[in-house]
Amino acid sequence: MGFAETPLVDAHLDLAHNVLDAGLDLTLPLEELRRRRTEGDLPTVTLPALEEAGAALVFATLFASPYHPEHNPEGYSTPDEAHARALRQLELYHRWADEGRVRLVTSRAGLESHLKAWKEDGVIGLLVLMEGADPIRTPDELGFWADAGVRLVGPAWGGTRYAGGSWNGTGGLTGLGRELMAALQDEPRVALDASHLSERSFWDAVERYDGPMLASHSNARRYVDHERHLTDAMIRAIGERGGVIGTVLYNAFLQSGWQRGNERPGLDIIIRNIAHIADLIGWERVGIGSDFDGGFGARELPEPLDRPADLRRLEDVLPAGVFPGVLGENWLRWLRGWLP
Numbered sequence: 001m002g003f004a005e006t007p008l009v010d011a012h013l014d015l016a017h018n019v020l021d022a023g024l025d026l027t028l029p030l031e032e033l034r035r036r037r038t039e040g041d042l043p044t045v046t047l048p049a050l051e052e053a054g055a056a057l058v059f060a061t062l063f064a065s066p067y068h069p070e071h072n073p074e075g076y077s078t079p080d081e082a083h084a085r086a087l088r089q090l091e092l093y094h095r096w097a098d099e100g101r102v103r104l105v106t107s108r109a110g111l112e113s114h115l116k117a118w119k120e121d122g123v124i125g126l127l128v129l130m131e132g133a134d135p136i137r138t139p140d141e142l143g144f145w146a147d148a149g150v151r152l153v154g155p156a157w158g159g160t161r162y163a164g165g166s167w168n169g170t171g172g173l174t175g176l177g178r179e180l181m182a183a184l185q186d187e188p189r190v191a192l193d194a195s196h197l198s199e200r201s202f203w204d205a206v207e208r209y210d211g212p213m214l215a216s217h218s219n220a221r222r223y224v225d226h227e228r229h230l231t232d233a234m235i236r237a238i239g240e241r242g243g244v245i246g247t248v249l250y251n252a253f254l255q256s257g258w259q260r261g262n263e264r265p266g267l268d269i270i271i272r273n274i275a276h277i278a279d280l281i282g283w284e285r286v287g288i289g290s291d292f293d294g295g296f297g298a299r300e301l302p303e304p305l306d307r308p309a310d311l312r313r314l315e316d317v318l319p320a321g322v323f324p325g326v327l328g329e330n331w332l333r334w335l336r337g338w339l340p
Contacts, residue, residue, distance in 0.1 A: 007056030007115070008311060009328035011246035011289035012129070012195075012217035013045060016089030017063045018293050027101065030307055041297030044307055047101055047124065053308035056118050056328060057105065057125040059152060059216055059289070060093060062086040064135050066158060079137040079161070086135035090148060093126055102126045106149045106189075108339040111332075127335070129193060129216060132157035132165075139179040146189040151339070152216065154193035155180060156201060163205075164198035166228040172200040173208070181208040189340045194218065194238060195289070198227055206237055212338040213243040217289030220276045223269075224256045232280055239281025244334045246289020247274050249305060250296050260296075264303040267317050274318075274326060283322045287330045 018024045024033060030049040037043055050058065064085040067075035076082040096102045103114045105125045114125045129152035136142055136153070145153075155177055156165030162180050164171035173181065181204075184192055191212035194202055206213075215238055221229035230238075230245070238245055247270060251258045254269040278286050288311060298306050304313065315323040 006054070006312075006324050007118070007328040007332070008054050008308065009057045009287065009331040010050075010055060010292070010308070010311075011059045011214070011244075011287055011331055012131075012248070012291045012294070013058050013060055014063050014131075014291070014293050015045070015058070015060045015126075016092045017061065017065065018045075019092060020085075020088055021065060041295070042299055044292040044298045044301070044305075047096075049307050049309070050124050051122050053311065054122070055124050055308055056115060057111075057127060057331070059129045060126040061129050061131045062089045062135060062150065063131045063157070064089075066132070066134070066160075076134070079134055082132075082134040083137050086130065090128065090150075093128065097126075104128070104149055106151060106340075108336060111335060111339060115332075127151055130154065131193070131196070132160055133162045133180060134160050136162075136180070139176060139183040142180070142183040142187050142190065146187055150190060152191050152193045152214070153180075153184065154195050154197070154216070155205070156196045156198065158196075159198075163201040165201070166196045166198070166226075170198040170200065170227055172198070173204040177201070177204070178208060181205055185209055185211060188338075191338060194230075194234070194243075196228070199231065199234065202234055202237075210241070212334075213238055213241045214334065215243065215245040215289075217246050217248045217291045217294075219248050219253050219273050222276055223273060224253055228253065235277055235280045239285050242334070242337065244285050244287050244330050245277050245281075246287045246331075247277070248294075249288075249290045249292065249301055250294070251300055251302060254302070260300060264299070264301070267302050267305075267314065270302055270314070271317050278322075283319075284325055284330055284333070286326055287328070288326065 064082040067077045133155040155163040158167040162177035194215045195218045
């Protein structure tokens with residue numbers, strides 16, 4: 001395995017959503033998927049492309065897309081619908097595992113076993129992250145999802161029944177959200193993902209929950225002033241909890257005012273975001289949560305990123321010595337610190 005010395009860990013990819021909802025065949029080589037994709041965003045991720053990049057582990061989401069009359073008329077409208085869609089996505093991950101395409105990681109021992117095998121066979125590990133908690137029909141169902149292998153939960157995407165979120169709800173935790181924090185507090189197998197929480201929801205969660213916390217795919221609000229991103233105080237709070245923050249590589253989340261069709265900026269906009277977070281909480285607390293497949297494609301990434309293997313180009317522009325940690329070792333150390 002050519003990349004065994006420096007494993008890549010990507011803390012946010014919407015793999016199952018893109019198969020089941022967008023109709024992409026992620027078992028194909030990336031160039032073949034691109035040839036078949038005649039419209040829409042230019043794909044950046046497939047399982048073979050991740051293997052070629054030396055991806056040891058991916059935080060793979062369960063993302064049930066909510067109903068919107070214009071943008072997503074086929075989205076879920078009820079907790080039961082969200083629950084069913086997340087189960088379908090989880091079943092896909094299990095099917096891939098049965099086919100030998102991936103390995104599911106749910107424990108510290110399982111992580112170590114997987115990493116040892118990955119050095120020999122290059123098979124990607126998946127750690128399951130629920131993005132938006134509406135598939136958890138009631139907070140007392142958290143144990144069901146933990147039993148099913150979910151290890152990370154982000155209560156919000158947009159506003160959910162649990163929390164105000166990035167896009168259509170800036171309020172705090174709801175009554176159900178406070179109950180979910182209590183459930184997370186009592187469930188050592190699941191950590192809290194702060195990505196997409198509104199600022200008010202974030203501080204509500206910090207007040208009620210003191211377990212392991214991360215931000216799988218969040219950037220610094222210093223460069224793009226939007227509820228989607230983290231203020232310096234929020235960044236410090238995650239660092240004080242021992243958490244790691246994964247940088248999203250979407251141009252509009254890295255450079256204020258950037259729009260689709262604009263010229264692609266360079267890698268410097270990634271480095272300044274990572275460096276700012278590292279200045280606040282340390283280089284050991286930063287990583288990658290690319291969201292490469294999260295509603296945008298290669299044309300919306302900084303030049304010259306085009307596929308997962310290109311993440312290794314960051315070694316040429318990061319400060320000396322920090323590349324292995326940023327690429328993956330920081331995430332692995334964080335997981336080793338709390339996984340059951």
